[in-house]
Amino acid sequence: MPSDKRKTASKAKAPEAKKQKLVPLKEEKRANPEGWLQKAVSNQRGATDLKCNPKRIRFISDAQKMKQGSEGILYWMGRDHRLQDNWALVHAQQLAVEEKLPLHICVCLLVPKSELSTLRHYGFMLKGLEEVAKECEALDIQFHLLRGAPGEVLPGFVSEHGLGVLVTDFSPLRGPIQALENLKKSLPEDIPLIQVDAHNIVPCWVASIKLEYSARTIRGKITKLLPEFLTDFPVVGKHGYKATGTTKPVDWDEVLGSLQLDGTVGEVDWAKPGTAAGTAMLESFIDLRLKHFGTHRNDPNSAALSQLSPWIRFGHLSAQRAALQVQRFGKKFSQSVAPFIEELVVRRELTDNYCFYNDNYDNVKGAYEWAQKTLKDHAKDKREYVYTQGDLEEAQTHDNLWNGAQYQMVTEGKMHGFLRMYWAKKILEWTSSPEQALSIALYLNDRYSLDGQDPNGFVGCMWSICGIHDRGWGERAVFGKIRFMNYKGCLRKFDVARFETKYCPKKL
Ligand SMILES: Cc1cc2nc3c(=O)[nH]c(=O)nc-3n(C[C@H](O)[C@H](O)[C@H](O)COP(=O)(O)OP(=O)(O)OC[C@H]3O[C@@H](n4cnc5c(N)ncnc54)[C@H](O)[C@@H]3O)c2cc1C
Numbered sequence: 001m002p003s004d005k006r007k008t009a010s011k012a013k014a015p016e017a018k019k020q021k022l023v024p025l026k027e028e029k030r031a032n033p034e035g036w037l038q039k040a041v042s043n044q045r046g047a048t049d050l051k052c053n054p055k056r057i058r059f060i061s062d063a064q065k066m067k068q069g070s071e072g073i074l075y076w077m078g079r080d081h082r083l084q085d086n087w088a089l090v091h092a093q094q095l096a097v098e099e100k101l102p103l104h105i106c107v108c109l110l111v112p113k114s115e116l117s118t119l120r121h122y123g124f125m126l127k128g129l130e131e132v133a134k135e136c137e138a139l140d141i142q143f144h145l146l147r148g149a150p151g152e153v154l155p156g157f158v159s160e161h162g163l164g165v166l167v168t169d170f171s172p173l174r175g176p177i178q179a180l181e182n183l184k185k186s187l188p189e190d191i192p193l194i195q196v197d198a199h200n201i202v203p204c205w206v207a208s209i210k211l212e213y214s215a216r217t218i219r220g221k222i223t224k225l226l227p228e229f230l231t232d233f234p235v236v237g238k239h240g241y242k243a244t245g246t247t248k249p250v251d252w253d254e255v256l257g258s259l260q261l262d263g264t265v266g267e268v269d270w271a272k273p274g275t276a277a278g279t280a281m282l283e284s285f286i287d288l289r290l291k292h293f294g295t296h297r298n299d300p301n302s303a304a305l306s307q308l309s310p311w312i313r314f315g316h317l318s319a320q321r322a323a324l325q326v327q328r329f330g331k332k333f334s335q336s337v338a339p340f341i342e343e344l345v346v347r348r349e350l351t352d353n354y355c356f357y358n359d360n361y362d363n364v365k366g367a368y369e370w371a372q373k374t375l376k377d378h379a380k381d382k383r384e385y386v387y388t389q390g391d392l393e394e395a396q397t398h399d400n401l402w403n404g405a406q407y408q409m410v411t412e413g414k415m416h417g418f419l420r421m422y423w424a425k426k427i428l429e430w431t432s433s434p435e436q437a438l439s440i441a442l443y444l445n446d447r448y449s450l451d452g453q454d455p456n457g458f459v460g461c462m463w464s465i466c467g468i469h470d471r472g473w474g475e476r477a478v479f480g481k482i483r484f485m486n487y488k489g490c491l492r493k494f495d496v497a498r499f500e501t502k503y504c505p506k507k508l
Contacts, residue, residue: 030287030288031287032287034280034283035280035283036283037279037280037282037283037286037325037329038276038279038280038283040325040329041279041321041325044232044324045084045232045233045234045235046232046233046234046235047234047235048093048094048097048234048235048236048237049094049234050232050233050234051094051234052087052090052091052094052196053228053229053231055203055206056087056091056196056197056198056203056206056229057091057194057195057196058194058195058205059192059193059194059195060180060184060193060194060195061184061187061189061191061192061193061194062189063189063190063191063192063193064192065192066095066099066164066165066192067164067190067191069162070099070101070162070163070164070165071101071102071161071162071163071164072096072101072102072103072104072161072162072163072164072243073092073093073095073096073099073101073102073103073104073163073164073165073167074092074104074105074106074154074157074158074161074163074165074166074167075088075089075092075103075104075105075106075166075167075168076105076106076107076108076150076154076166076167076168076183077089077105077106077107077132077168077169078108078150078168078169078171078176078179079169079170079171079176079198079199079315080169080198080199080315080318081107081125081128081129081132081314081315081316082128082132082275082315082316082317082318083132083135083136083139083141083236083275084135084233084235084236084275085233085317085318085320085321086169086198086236086315086318087196087197087198087233088167088168088169088170088196088198089105089167089198089236090233090234090236091167091194091196092165092167093141093236093237093239095165095167096239096241097239097240097241099164100240100241101164101241102142102239102241102242102243102244103141103142103239103241104141104142104143104144104161104163104243105132105136105141105142105143105144106144106145106146106154106157107129107143107144107145107146108146108147108148108149108150108153108154108179109145109146109147109148109255109259110147110148110149111259111260111261113260115262115443115447116443116446116447116452116453117259117260117261117262118261118262118263118264118265118447119261119262119263119265119266119267120265120266120267120268120413120448120450121265121450121452121453122256122259122261123256123267123273124267124271124273124310124314124450125273125314126252126255126256126273127252127272127273127274128273128274128275128314128316129145129252130250130252130274131273131274131275131276132275133145133250138238139236139237139238139239140238140239140240140242141236141239142243142245142247143247143250144157144247145250145255149179149182150179150180150182150183151179151182151183151185151186152186154166154183154186154187155183155186155187155188158187158188158191159188161243161245163191164191164192165191165192165194166183166187166191166192166193166194167194167195167196168180168193168194168195168196169195169196169197169198169199169315170195170196170197170198170199170200170203170204171199172204172352172353172355172356172455173355173455174359180193180195198315198318199315199319199352200319200348200349200352201222201226201229201230201319201320201323201345201349202221202222202225202226202229202349203229204349204352204353204356205356206225206229207221207222207225207349207353208221208353208357210357211353211354211357211358212350212353212354212357213469214350214469214470214471215342215346215347215350215469218346218349218350218353219342219346222345222346222349223346226345229320230320230323230324232324233318233320233321265410265447265448268412268413268414268450270307270412270414271307271310271311271413271414271450273314273316274316275311275316275317277311277316278308278311278312278316278317279317279321281306281307281308281311281317282306282308282317282321282322282325282326285305285306285307285308285326286325286326286329286330288303289303289304289305289306290306290326290330290333290336290337290340291332291333291336292304292336293305293306293333293336293339293340294333294335294336294338294339295335295336297339297417297418298417298418298493298494299418299493299494300405300416300418300419300494300499301494301495301498301499301502302494305416305417306322306340306344307414308322308344309450309451309454309456310413310414310450310451312348312451313450313451313452313453313454313456319344319345319348322344323341323344323345326340326341326344327341348456350459350469351454351455351456351458351459352455354366354455354458354459354462354468354469355455355458355459361455361458361459361462362438362442362458362461362462363435363438364434364435364438364466366462366466366468367462367466367467367468368467368468370467370472370481371466371467371468371472371480371481371482372466374467374472374475374480374481374482375434375466375480375482377480378477378478378479378480379433379434381477381478382477383429383430383431383432383478384429384430385397385398385429385430386430386431386432387430387431389440389443392406392427392430392431392440392444393406393410393444395407395410397426397430399426399487400500400504401419401422401487401490401496401499401500401504402422402423402426403503403504404499404500404502404503404504405419405420405422405423405503406423406444407503407504408503409423409444409445409448409449410448413448413449413450414449414450414451415449418493418494420445420460420464421460421463421464421485422485422490423441424437424441424445424460424461424464424465425464425465425479425482425483425484425485426485427440427441427465428464428465428478428479428482429478429479434465434466437465438461438462438465438466441461441464441465442457442458442461445457445460445461465482466482467481467482467483470482470483
């Protein structure tokens with residue numbers, strides 16, 4: 001049975017936690033004036049003729065040649081909502097320039113009726129797209145916001161505008177894969193449909209052609225390919241071939257107001273949407289937090305993490321851009337740069353590998369055989385505490401650390417990476433089956449975390465509850481051989497009471 005039984009958790013403070021040196025939470029003075037990174041990035045972007053590596057590109061259609069007499073090229077922007085540092089758009093623009101044709105970008109907006117369709121997520125997404133639309137205008141690229149499923153709205157759009165090639169980006173998740181399949185079926189056969197992995201540094205299908213067992217098995221494959229793929233980006237420049245028709249400007253407030261969203265999960269203050277804000281967050285990481293990443297990344301009380309996940313999740317910021325800048329400007333902090341690149345590149349790209357090659361990426365059948373067996377063997381073990389989804393959602397457990405983490409996720413849309421592991425493992429411990437635990441963890445993570453509904457979230461929950469990318473540990477109740485985490489372990493790592501005081505007392 002777990003040894004962390006208690007009622008007033010915050011009273012239990014381990015001496016080790018007191019000894020730990022804390023990273024100051026107050027903003028330090030920065031050496032450089034704010035905004036320096038944006039300028040540095042603009043200077044670094046290469047010439048427009050720098051080509052997209054062909055290994056990043058694959059044909060989804062049989063057609064590979066653009067049909068004669070086409071009047072434009074289309075980039076259907078699916079996952080990567082940014083104008084610069086986007087290999088799919090770079091490729092689309094290069095095709096358009098070669099053929100001397102106008103360039104269009106379409107986003108297809110379709111909001112599923114679901115508890116996951118929240119104002120928090122769609123507000124962030126639409127405000128990021130507003131920035132993209134403005135940048136398009138300045139570059140003579142036509143931006144179109146279409147309402148409906150890609151397979152239903154894009155074929156008509158393509159024929160109406162006489163477009164000859166459709167380029168899109170890559171996601172390994174079921175919904176986008178299905179949408180791409182549907183589009184392929186409904187698009188005329190003579191229109192080439194091209195996919196470019198604009199999200200990963202090493203394209204998912206190049207990094208590995210199979211499901212990888214763990215970070216250990218994919219690390220070497222990715223790092224060997226980094227010199228080839230971790231390159232500078234060419235600039236997406238002013239497009240020389242302007243479309244003749246005009247586009248109706250988008251009324252973004254009207255669009256957001258028209259969507260059927262759950263407004264009880266509201267937008268958050270700390271994360272401003274868009275590439276400019278994502279770049280500013282990256283700048284503050286390099287200036288203030290990177291030096292602490294190596295030593296304090298597992299301390300939820302320390303400002304040591306990048307906080308970049310929402311911008312990466314929505315594609316407002318390219319992970320490749322973040323990796324390039326941290327390597328370039330973080331040379332003084334080598335003890336931090338290496339573990340950061342491990343998270344940003346190896347761990348993150350492993351999650352796309354998992355979702356791409358495993359259809360069961362969000363259910364217990366996606367676990368290794370040993371893990372499924374051990375979870376089954378212990379499915380009937382007596383649980384010391386059993387909570388419903390409602391209890392957990394409202395942070396009504398006996399554990400103030402867990403409640404604080406849950407509360408922060410609900411109110412701020414974020415949870416510290418270390419606590420995410422603890423949080424999900426406790427859901428396994430306190431619910432009646434692993435299936436239920438996984439479903440509740442995914443529901444809460446995807447509904448409240450601004451970076452949710454992403455391969456990282458599926459893998460984070462599957463790692464914590466189903467042991468994927470991990471090994472078997474000493475057998476114990478409920479968990480079986482799945483790695484266990486407990487409150488005492490947290491007390492040894494950080495000042496738990498400090499965290500609880502900050503996040504727990506308020507009622508949801
Ligand atoms: C139960 C659970 C749920 C999670 N849900 C999500 C989620 O919904 N969305 C999400 O982006 N991440 C998720 N993670 C992974 C990780 O916790 C977050 O990426 C990280 O906390 C985000 O904060 P940061 O940007 O400050 O990360 P940093 O530590 O600064 O890392 C930089 C970037 O590296 C990537 N990264 C970091 N840790 C991981 C990891 N363990 N696996 C894969 N990529 C990683 C992220 O893109 C992150 O932005 C989850 C982890 C767990 C255990």
